[in-house]
Amino acid sequence: MKKYFSLFTASFIVCLIATSLPSHAMDDQEKEKYILVAGTSSSGKSTTTQELGSKCPKFLINGRDEIEDQVEKYRDYDPKNSEKETPDEYDLNKDKYYLGHLAQWVVKHQDKPLILDVLAPQPILEALEKLNFYSPPFKVLLYVPLSKYRERLRTRNRKAFEEMNREELRTPLDMVLQYEAIFKVSEQDTNLPLGMKINEEGMREILNDFSQDAVAFEKEASKKGFSNPIENEKEFEEELEEEHQSDIQKTLNKMFSSLKEGYLVPKDNYDLIIDTSVSSSSEIADLIQKTFLEKK
Secondary structure (H helix, E strand, C coil), X not given: CCCCCCECCCCCCEEECCCCCCCCCCCHHHCCCEEXXXXXXXXXXXXXXXXXXXXXXXXXXXXCCCCHHHHHCHHHHCHHHHHHCCHHHHHHHHHHHXXXXXXXXXXXXXXXXXXXXXCCHHHHHHHHHCCCCCCCCEEEEEECCHHHHHHHHHHHHHHHHHCCXXXXXXXXXXHHCCHHHHEEEECCCCCCCCCEEEEHHHHHHHHHHHHHHHHHHHHHHHHCCCCCCCCCHHHHHHHHHHHHHHHXXXXXXXXXXXXXXXXXXXXCCCCEEEECCCCCHHHHHHHHHHHHHHHC
């Protein structure tokens, strides 16, 4: 990859981490009752949760893929307000709308074993607290190292374009910007295999690589008829570049608000952290199931 960071690798990467407990004391009623699988898009969450569901039929599975139809109805709940929203406000409010539906689903089925597929733990936990639901989850982070994530997205999109499968397409830059929701820059490494040393300019260079892939992606999407025809390619590229640089700078400002260099580590504590680039979904599902049942 780039010279700005070093990445530790192993043949099979699994790290057991102590889960953060809520401020109030836990009793027998508050032990982990459900599994929360976090990670960026294309990190293997959907495949893993499906594997878990097949191995544990009693589990109910929910996440963005399962209730996307509710998210698509977001504008219907208040069309007048949604028309006034900026793109950033729309994305934020749509996520809140989605999380509200997911939290209601959890409370409705709290007497059953559940598996949740989310980007990061904190937003859904906050949504659940608003409904007075405090049961802590068994938290799992699935991730792909940045050095491999770019190629995973390329492979996924190449296949989706070949099969003309719009649902499987993922915009490269949008996906990698999700790392900010899961990881933070810390002065200290965590003794985790995913620990990587990074500085702001190094991260900018990485994101610029994904930006280039995103431009190529948009051109291919237009050729395939998934988006409008591009009338002036140069103007299209310039407009997209301006938009990308704005998004990249916003992300860098969040990631490096207090430190200009350090180690990229998870924001949350997890019971399991798994590199999905070196393990099959079946192996990962077996490990999650085994560890979850042992804790119970």
